[in-house]
Amino acid sequence: MGYIWQGFGNTLVMTLAAVAIGLVLGFVVAVVKIAALNNKWMKIPAFVCNVYTTVIRGTPVALQLFLMVFAILAFPGFKASAAIITFGINSGAYVSENIRAGILSVDKGQMEAGRSLGIPWTQTMVRIIFPQAIKNVIPAIGNEMIALLKDTSIIGMVGATVGTLTFDLNAASGQIALGLGGAYLAPSLIAGCFYLVVVYAIVLVIKIIEGRLRKSDRR
């Protein structure tokens, strides 16, 4: 059971760190792509961003994980960080598309109204567009977090070993099962329950945030 708790903690930490990276990255990429729509200086950065989202979303996350952990970031003792970075980068690509869609879903009259009052593009974005976009994006971001949480279960494939004691939840249950002579049922069910609880917690938090953000809608 100790393994499970440790795995649980590792899974949470990895997910949170990856979510943080993913949100920042996704936000920047989304804004660059939107800015490129009417600013020719952003065209080249936007192209880079497009390559990023295309490549990341076009290849399996397991492949990306192997590539990062065993090739690109194959420094000694860096496995866990490399994995977190991989998941962050991976999540960023999906999050950026969500945020981009969220921004584009805001009526373009909102930007025009801001600009017609003499408010610069950036300020209109920050004061008017983002707050409205967030409302539309939160559910999708929640889904992305849930997917990411579960994606981290593949991390065992690259080396959750007994020596370093860095299990994630899934690997921990596998380890216990090995210890029990291959009785996978019980440990897997327990690990599954943990996943379920976290996912449900995320769903609840998202609901609460959504409720708060709806205050400017018709009551």
Place this chain on the structure above:
Amino acid sequence: MIAVKNLYKKFDKNMVLSAVSTQVEKGEKVVIIGPSGSGKSTLLRCMNLLEEPTYGEVWVDDQLLTPVDPYLHFDIISLSNTYKKLVASGVSPDEAIVQIKQGDLLKRFEGFEYAAAIKKVRKENGIDINLARRKIGMVFQHFNLFNNKTVIDNMTLAPVLLKLKSKEEAEELAYSLLKRIGLEDKAKVYPSTLSGGQKQRIAIVRALTMTPDYMLFDEPTSALDPEMVGEVLELMKELAESGMTMVIVTHEMGFAREVGTRVVFMADGKIAEEGTPEKIFGDPQSPRLKEFLSKIL
């Protein structure tokens, strides 16, 4: 004064405005009419550069908002490599200018002298578009109140953010404007709770919080239920009487006749006819205008 000179606007291959020139003097109330798709909105939106013209220049109070249009400056054309080549090949200077203008022959790079001349015009007359827009209020067909802000925040955001007024000054002005339209009690509500007519009247006074010199209206009553059209037109009439310079795209011919000092009729991306309301409605010249009026009146 807002002046548009030789304005062209292309969307992809679709030429929506071609060679439109007109000038709006202080105090004028110019009404733009014309069939759907004739480019009325596009022309209006070019005046504050919500739409960027393909060619041509937009001037506000002797300040240039658009990039310099070389085709409008004889002296700049004559500095271009294309011109020099044409003249060297035996074309007369006047003929070279005509050829260049008609054939759209200027390229992106026309030599150092030419680039410097363009830069000079820009430097002498150019202005930050955000500064120019402070002088030009705009009212949209769909109101475009900020959905995430209360009415009072809608009205104070721009003047406070742009440091034109303190928060207190801005709120004082906003409340006095709300009072003028009888909606003080709506100050703290979100736009989604308002009727269309209320939204549009607030959109109009929101623009007024910037104390603009000009106001542009793009079909301000077209999205309203019929019973709300009156209240908005009434407010616009008041505004007109207070001396505001206004450019109004509308299908309200009664309003055009009553308030307009000049009517511009657009067809196929061109100004087909313009004149006083009496002249345009009473004595139309072009067949297009006659046909349009017969359909609409």
